[in-house]
Amino acid sequence: MGAATFAPYTFLKCLDCGEWRAAYVQPSRRPTDGRYGQNPNRLGRYYQFQVVIQPYISRIQEIYLDSLKSISINPNEHDIRFVEDDWESPTLGAWGLGWEVWLDGMEVTQFTYFQQIGGVELSKPAIEITYGLERIAMFLQNKDSVFDLQWNDSFKYGDIHKDDELQFSKYSFEYADGEILHKLFNLYEAESTKLLSFKLKELVKPAYEYCLKCSHAFNMLDARGLISVSERMNFILKVRALAEGCARLYTGYGDKD
Amino acid sequence: MSEYLLEIGSGELPYDEVRKIPAALKNILQNFLENEIMLNEKPDIEVFSTPRRTFVLIKGLPLKSPDREVEIIGPPVGISYHGGVPAAPLLQFMKKNEISDYKKIYPLNQKKGVYTAYKKRIKGMPVRDLLTANIPQFIKKIPFRKTMFWLDKEIRYPRPILWILSIFDGKNAPFNFGDIKSSNRTYIAETLSYKMKSVKISGSEDYFDAVSSTGIILKNGDRKKYIEAGIKSLSKKVNADMPEYDDDFIDEITGLTETPYPIICGFDEKFLSVPGELLSVVMRKHQRFFPLSKNGSLLSYFAAVADVNPAPSIKESLENNIKSGYSKVLTARLADAEFFFKEDNKKKPPHFVEETKNILFYQGLGSYFEKTERIGELGIFIAGKLNFPSGILSDFKTASGLLKFDLATHVVYEFPEMQGIMGRIYANASKESPEVSLAIEEHYYPVSKAKKKILPSNDLSALCSLSDKLDTVLSFVMLKKLPTGESDPFYLRRAMIGVIEIILDKRYKINLSDVCDFYFNEFFKERRLNADELKTAFMNFAYVRFKNHLLSGGYKPDEITAVLTAEITGDFYASLLKIDFLSKFKKHEEVFELSQVYKRINNITYKFSEIAGFDENKLIMPEEVRLIAVFKSVQKNAVPLLKSGDYAAAVNEMYKLVHPVNGFFDGVMVLTEEEEVKNSRLGLLNSILNFLKNFCDFSGLDL
Incomplete structure (x- = not known):
């Protein structure tokens, strides 16, 4: 998936609007960011550490700074900034206000107070803190290239992931077949739509999974440069319709219609 | 006098909110203190803002607000009295407002009729209480761009509020705002720590000391x-x-x-x-x-x-x-x-040009490659109308094909604001001429850079910009997607304004109606368009932008309307010259008298829906003969002047009609019994009127 927010443990769980506190590592893919493993800072696939807290707690910014301190980044010795970043995912019908957190100029975390998910306004906003693991690791290990990160005592990040980057960049930018991706998008969309049409809450997770696959197919087409500005909107609206369908089914929102 | 301190601490606010808060909040407070609770002396209000705190300091407050009178409105007079004494509705009103003497109630004219009214005396109240009771409303009233809620749906702010300090004359003046209870404490960073500590504040000096000790610059x-x-x-x-x-x-x-x-x-x-x-x-x-x-x-x-x-x-x-x-x-x-x-x-421009075939401009309008093809043809048409030399034409043929290639480059994909600039750089590197390379960048002009508006620097760039923008606007006219309301998702207004600015800046004499005709004759023919309907839509769209442009340039509505109601070809530069002439010489005698003559004619002719030409043989009275002779000579002299844009001379020439027309009205009965003579007289007057319209509709001028 494209980001930890897409995981059902954020997208669906926050719609429950109860007490939900979760933390998980989410491998994420952004095909357009692939650089054939040549750029020391850009990856088509990377790790996010996701923290979701619902409902709101007021000391959260300070708790976040404590969390940096606990991994030996002492906030007193760095320029840490909370810079406006109104987060919006048009494909998920989700938005929130918040910040990107800069650590000496480097964005290391995305910090959002969710207001809406899947087109449904949350009755209790959720706090989402998404740590960029590679960047934080580079900072801690003082490396200029992500591939030089020491994964453990024997392996570097590059030993494990550099070839992935090369292969998937090659695929996304050069070999991905537009026609097939279009077909896949349509198939995934059809399956998700069909699952939603049963209006059974116990099918919402599979329906949502196909919605995510659609989103990925769309990202692949985008990376391949096969989507124009105006077409992009149509694709986004299609994925969003699925995401909103899942959110409505999950919450029972609009059942009476 | 008393002082009041308010501080709202929050998570880091967006910078434009930080910038906006002081004026907005000051305004709200000022209105309350001066207009609502009517303090006799204007208090001194200062508002400061940083990303983490908004601080208000009000000095010169009295302890109590003055007693004041407020006019309150009761029920309509018609239902308020019965036999000269208050009826039920008025009695209710009196009870509610504790009015004992009904004779103090008086009638008051309202929009909806005559109502009862009463001057209610409101006792002064402690200012401290008035402030704490009202601050929550004030916070809600600040016009933020975007707000959020964190616990209570009614309590919104751009980021969560973390604390509120509220102090009147050194003492805690508490109130609640959602989950926040105000106190007399502020929060500043601990020495050598990112942790915030709370500090008790007793007054403004104390506050400024505490805050500046941590290096905060409040203003x-x-x-x-x-x-x-x-x-x-x-x-x-x-x-x-x-x-x-x-x-x-x-x-x-x-x-x-x-x-x-x-x-x-x-x-x-x-x-x-x-x-x-x-x-x-x-x-x-x-x-x-x-x-x-x-x-x-x-x-x-x-x-x-x-x-x-x-x-x-x-x-x-x-x-x-x-x-x-x-x-x-x-x-x-x-x-x-x-x-x-x-x-x-690693690639050359022709490669990217080829790639633009795969980038859709807009659904139904083809790729960017097709767009540049249309731009190419349209530009040649425009260049012809503007009599551009062949050098520019051949450069344009090269440039038009290269205008959009950089959209297919990696740099522009990643940094969209580099469009045009990268095109110029890459074209330059592959040995295109400096003019062609520059035109690629400048075809996005007009743009604003470091507070200044920059227009295309030469005719080639201007031609590229005009052709691209007109293609954009006209193609969306065809799709019937002109903007309505606030939103303008395809930046069509901006494109149209760009066209207008270039035409006026470069003094291009071109009829936009011709461009429109050419466009729909040439492109999208297979769609069987209703060209008339599209043209009306386009011209309206263009004229509205043009009018706004003129209004913001300081021209008066009547000058603009007088010229534009008589102008339908979309020759904006000519219109500008006319309007400019009117703005300078509207008050001169020539224009005034011409407008009187114009109105005199119009007062008669407007009653007749169809007026044909005139038969000279039927007009034999001396006043008629004289008028016809003068009219012919004025026409002969003024037409070339109008064409060349020498409007001062043209109006001087038209002015020669004033006396003969007045003489005609004084000596001749237009509406005679003889049908043919009457028609010829009307025909003559109408021809004169139509002729004057070549300059403007004089009747529309406010003189």
Whole structure:
């Protein structure tokens, strides 16, 4: 998936609007960011550490700074900034206000107070803190290239992931077949739509999974440069319709219609 | 006199909210204190804002607000009395407002009729109570761009509120706002720690001491000055020129800091092989750094503003951390830009031109490649109308095909604001002529740069810009997607305004109606369009933008209307000259008398829906003969003057009609019994009227 927010443990769980506190590592893919493993800072696939807290707690910014301190980044010795970043995912019908957190100029975390998910306004906003693991690791290990990160005592990040980057960049930018991706998008969309049409809450997770696959197919087409500005909107609206369908089914929102 | 302190502490606010808050909040408070509770002396209100706190200080407050009278409105008079004494509705009103003597109630004219009214005396109240009771409303009234809620749906702010301080004359003046209970404490950073500590405040001096002890500069203007001075002295140190920037950029940095700390850092010189424009965009947009240059060429230094207040003991290590962090993050960004630049350089423009076949301009309007084909044909038509020399024409043929190729490059995909600029750079590198390369950049003009509006610098660039923008507007006219209401998703208004600005700036005499006719004759023919309908839509759209442009240029509505109601060809430059002439000479006798004559004729002719021409043989009275002779000579002389745009001379010529027309009206009965004579007289007058319309509709002028 494209980001930890897409995981059902954020997208669906926050719609429950109860007490939900979760933390998980989410491998994420952004095909357009692939650089054939040549750029020391850009990856088509990377790790996010996701923290979701619902409902709101007021000391959260300070708790976040404590969390940096606990991994030996002492906030007193760095320029840490909370810079406006109104987060919006048009494909998920989700938005929130918040910040990107800069650590000496480097964005290391995305910090959002969710207001809406899947087109449904949350009755209790959720706090989402998404740590960029590679960047934080580079900072801690003082490396200029992500591939030089020491994964453990024997392996570097590059030993494990550099070839992935090369292969998937090659695929996304050069070999991905537009026609097939279009077909896949349509198939995934059809399956998700069909699952939603049963209006059974116990099918919402599979329906949502196909919605995510659609989103990925769309990202692949985008990376391949096969989507124009105006077409992009149509694709986004299609994925969003699925995401909103899942959110409505999950919450029972609009059942009476 | 008393003082009141209010501080709202929150998570870091967006910079434009920080910028907006002081004026907005001051306004709200002022209105309340001066107009609502009618304080006799204007209190002194100051509002400060940083990303983390909004601070209000009101001095010169009385302890109590004065007693005042408020006019309250009761039920309509018609239902209020029965036999001269109050009826039920009025009695109810009196009870509710504790009015004992009904004779003090008086009638008052309202829009809906005559109502009962009463001057109610409102006792003064402690100002402290009035403030604490009303501050929550005031916070809600601040016109923020975007707000959120965190617990209570009714309590919104751009980021969660963390604390509120409210102190009247040194003492806690508490109130509640959602989950927040106000107190007499502020929060500032602990020494040598990121943790916030709360500090008890007893008054404004105390507050300012506490806050400034942590290096916070409360006032936006002061922070901005501090930053600018810091950047200036640091630039000097590395022998760089003071960087240029837009207001918005420095305001953003001001709004991003509470304790600004300007600093100079460097990056690897190897990146200087990447175009400076691209490096600057990366620095400014992605990192809010100030690129530094000397005499126009970029240096491998940049200035930045951190938000720290280091104790002397950690100053050096903190500075080193920041410098190395900033340089590292910029290096990563620059490496990315360099990667794209190098990738692009592996291919030549023709390759990218080919690629634009795969980039859709808009559903139903084809690819960008097709767009440039239309631009090419349209531009040649426009160049013909403007009598451009063949040199420009051949350059245009080359340039038009290259206008959009950079959209297919990596750099523009990643940094869309580099469109045009990269096209110019890549075209230059592949040995296109300087004019052609420049036109690729300038076809996006007019643009605003560092507070100035820049227009295309020459005819070739102007032609490219006009052709592209007109194609955009006309193609969306065809799709019937002209903007309605506020939103303009395809930037069509901006494109149309650009066309108008170029035409006026370059003094191009061209009829937009001809361009429109050409366009729908030439393109999208297979769609069987209703060309008349599209033309009406386009011309309306163009005229509205043109009118707004003229109004913002200071021309009066009547001058604009007088010219534009008589003008339908869309020759905006000619219209501008006429309007400009009117704005200068409207009050002169010639124009005044012409307008009187115009009205005199119009008063008769407008009653007849169809008026044919006139038969000279039927008009034999001396006044008629004289008028016809003068009219013929005026026509002969004025037409070339109108064509060449010499409107002063044309109006002088038209003025010669004034006396003969007046003589005609004095000596001749227009509406005679003889049908043929009457028709010829009307025909003559109508011809004169139509002729005068070549300049303007004089009847529309406010004189």
